Amino acid sequence: MKKYYAVLAAIFLTAICVSAQSLKPDSPFPLKEGINSATSDSLVGTHYWYFYAAPGNSLVTVRLKQPTTLYGAQMKTALTVTLTDAKKTWRSTKVLTASPKGSEITFAADKVMKQQTIIIAVTPPNQNLIRMGGDYEIEVTGSVMFNGTASEADPVVRTYDSKMNSYGATKFLADGTIIASDGTRGTWKSFDPESRLYTVVIGAFSFSVQYRAGYGLVNPSEPNLIIFQEIRR
Incomplete structure (x- = not known):
């Protein structure tokens, strides 16, 4: 758990700097x-x-x-x-x-x-x-x-670039499962659909995230702190 928070802190220092949307011009x-x-x-x-x-x-x-x-x-x-x-x-x-x-x-x-x-x-x-x-x-x-x-699909269902640990490209699938490119698996569950809050369990970690269109999955209390960043598709 200490490793998780250390990674998030590092992201915050380098990154200081609720409709879905498409990042692909051929598929608006x-x-x-x-x-x-x-x-x-x-x-x-x-x-x-x-x-x-x-x-x-x-x-x-x-x-x-x-x-x-x-x-x-x-x-x-x-x-x-x-x-x-x-x-x-x-x-x-x-x-x-x-x-x-x-x-x-x-x-x-x-x-x-x-x-x-x-x-x-x-x-x-x-x-x-x-x-x-x-x-x-x-x-x-x-x-x-x-x-x-x-728009009928849950907006969380897509592929992300993980900003925590070394998961790499990470897929959130429609059946509620998570598959990371390093082989790690997990699950996601909608906690508050209106606010787009989700509970994520992956590897040894369990935490809450919020889907923020254009960013990906962020820390609910620090919306500029990206945990899983959307990948262009």
Whole structure:
């Protein structure tokens, strides 16, 4: 157990610096009706989402709610938001810059003539030395449709890069089991679905984690402390 906490402390020193999402441009994640929340992270990469624009008018609103902080100080974070159609025949890009009162950008589509798939890419600052980004929201209204099929799976079911011990790539499977690339096995169980809190037992360790979109599985009391980091897929 001492080894576990020592590893976490080391991560914290080097890393000071609740919708799911996709990190793969060819497989964007479906937006849902209402507000979709996630966390952009320069150490993770671009998030990709999609929805269907139907004939008529529609509006895409993106808000930067809480930029990542460093030692309690808010950094000058800017997220780049790009909209395009599935065939990439057009592109519209705007920059969402952090503001003490929050910031917001909108994309309006007037008189859409036929249904089309719209891809939204949210890109964090190009910074690999310290963690930059922040919590953001996407809301799409008007003549639009959503496909929530992919969201039926628990967001914890994916592959991570373990930041504790030497597990390496670690898979959290839909049947509640965990398989690490070094051969270690374990289990996971949902503790609080609404807060996305999970109980993890792996090797000799048992602990709680919270799924944070864009980061992975973090320490619930230290949300910037990543225990299992999402791998691009």
